[in-house]
Amino acid sequence: MNYYSTNNPTSKVDFKEATIRGQAPDRGLYFPEQVPVIGDAFFENIEEYSNEEIAFKVIKPYVGSVIQANDLMKLVTETINFPMPLVKVKEGIYALELFHGPTLAFKDVGARFMSRCLAYFTKDRNEKVIVLVATSGDTGGAVANGFYDVPGVDVVILYPSGKVSSVQEKQLTTLGKNIHALEVSGTFDDCQQLVKQAFMDAELNKTLFLTSANSINVARWLPQQFYYFLAWKQWHDKDHPPVICVPSGNFGNICAGMLAHRSGLPVQHFIAACNANDTIPEYMVSGNYQSKKAIATLSNAMDVGDPSNFIRILELFDHQFGELKNKLSSYSISDEETKLTIEEVNRANHYLLDPHGAVGYKALQEYMYSHPGQQGIFLETAHPVKFYDVVEPVINAKVPLPLGMQEIMKKTKVSMKMGVGYEELRSYLLRR
């Protein structure tokens, strides 16, 4: 399989090249040349396949021959080594729980797959690969965990001091080994700016092999298809495919689902659930794309005003707005509605949502009001404990920490403090 740049269809690379580069040199996003078609028989008999067999079948055509089949099987198995259950919340509404991985968010799937691909592709190099990443909280943890103890790879994470939750900070700063946390006395934007400067520093890139763990990387994007297939495997009513609602920020996750559907996965309709950052809900009404400045909300992993993966959805639909509208709806849910939803679902259905899942639940419910007779799945993208500061006051109770997290919270934070000046980061990287 080859990938072209969304900025230039004639510039093509294979999966290995696309993974190592992350973004195309012309700043476009890599997109697969064809979408593989999976036959109906597979979907009818999906329950007979193991999760690993399903994931392997999905990803194999995208990877092509750049990873040997037995190695790819191992890689896929390590990627999905935690449960992703479909849980009934109430009549007609199901949660696909994607938070049972090591950092309690769905990003574990993409991060684990990408880290292992990168290690595979660079294992014969003498120099170390340095993965440089800025995080506002969730991404850093998943990336750090995905790369933990991966040979030949060093990870340097920049996070804004005092601006990530205590659970998130522990996930970034307590791993040790090849994971290094830089605590920047600034904002997330400062961190991102520093990382950008490092990538643009031609001198530095001559001496060091720097790469990013950005969410637009194909090796992070494509494996997110796995759990849409696993949801179908668990779906009880194969004669009536579900509506699928995805809490969305950068739109990588929902785009993976739509790609899976294009391969043949039965899905009735997709819903992109957004918070107050309503660039796409507005686009789906007007057909006119207008990026906005991000607004801070309770579901902060979705605070994106110019979602970078949306171009891939447009590409999938050949930029035909009418066809896209037939398959995708989008809703904007306020913080007030988010809190009310967490409270109500906890009280009436004894199911505890995190703020991102709550946005998903509410958007699904709105769609179902206007389209009666459907059944739906929303993706529960994070464990509520990651956002206990939001959730606990709403339900007036404590959210217990899962066992693995209790261990992490006891560990000592190790970080290096740093200012916002680029020279400091540069000399740190050169010292490594």
Ligand SMILES: *Cc1c(COP(=O)(O)O)cnc(C)c1O
């Ligand atoms: C990153 C994230 C999202 C948004 O996913 P996108 O692929 O960027 O749309 C939603 N929920 C949580 C918990 C996240 O961490």
